[in-house]
Amino acid sequence: MSIQNDQYEKRQRRWRLLLGKDADQLPAPEGQDKQLDQLLQKLYRSEEGYNGGNGQSMPNAAKWLADVKTLFPASAVTIIQKDAIQRLNIAALLQDEGFMAEVKADVHLVAQLMMLKDHIPDQARENARKLVNQLVQELLKRYQAPMEQSLRGALNRASRNNRPRAGEINWNATVRKNLATWQPEQKIIFPERLIGYGRRQRRCKEVILCVDQSGSMANSVIFSTIFAAVMASMPAIKLKLVVFDTAVVDLTEQLQDPVELLFGVQLGGGTDINKAMQYCESLIQTPSETHLVLISDLYEGGNAQQLLQTAQRMVGSGVNLITLLALANDGAPYFDKRMAADFAALGSPAFACTPDLFPELMAAALERKDMHQFASQRGIPVTPASKPD
Structure with missing residues (x-):
């Protein structure tokens, strides 16, 4: 009897997700089913889905695509993304010369293009690259001089x-x-x-940016790439850029071309922070001269205990480990508060940072200033350290 009830409930669940709000006779979805229902509703049933190709709705589409990758299996994601290309009409927009002449690339738009890059038709890919390049050049113009000035000052003071x-x-x-x-x-x-x-110092400062490329971190990936490109151009800094989901990719060799680098990033998927941290640990040559910036919401899909052990090992060896919950202008981030508290207990306070503040933060890091004090003095909320069990 219980088996029949389970089968009946499964059929009801499937019909509710299939019919959406039209299935008013069926129980309202709860928990993850509610999230699934909202995602499907947005694309297949709502007016917003059909008109999502205009500039105003693109930021929402980027988040929507990130959620799709998180909640649906890979086989379904491919189908849904292809449908999104048609319904959001992005491909058509990219081939519209009037749109291309008027549109101003922003971080949200580029994040969406990165999400959809594998499904953009060949005839539209060049225009997509133009938009990415437009944003890259704008961000370099804004942040290159402040970044170089801040780091040179810090390096001079440190020497x-x-x-x-x-x-x-x-x-x-x-x-x-x-x-x-x-x-x-x-x-x-x-x-x-x-x-x-x-x-002059004989040893370069070693800086490793370890960046979470899950869908929710899309904006952080973009800003991290820009700052990594600037730092990589400075002779006194030995820069490594590592991005990760469940796999780890070292993008250091591609920093000379940030546009192609961003097209190479695969946003979405799961998260294995420990695997990424262990890879970064293998890159470290001089711990006392190494500054590792982990940019992640700290939701670990891998082994959380091993992650903390890896972080503790790094800090114990002399590595300056800095934990940023986001590098973006999106306001308060969502993050794993327990893991953030555990990182703080290891001596690596976790907080979010805006791109405008990042040059100052990196300068403070190179001088090994207290990061908790750095954030507190600027009114940035810092997760309190966890207490021993």
């Missing part, structure tokens, strides 16, 4: 020598530091502390 040789003394800085010892009668300053810049 200061408080025991300089005669030829290495920075006299202007030394005078300012010792003004309190000025003797007006003798018109002499007795320096208690010498400041110099010494020789």
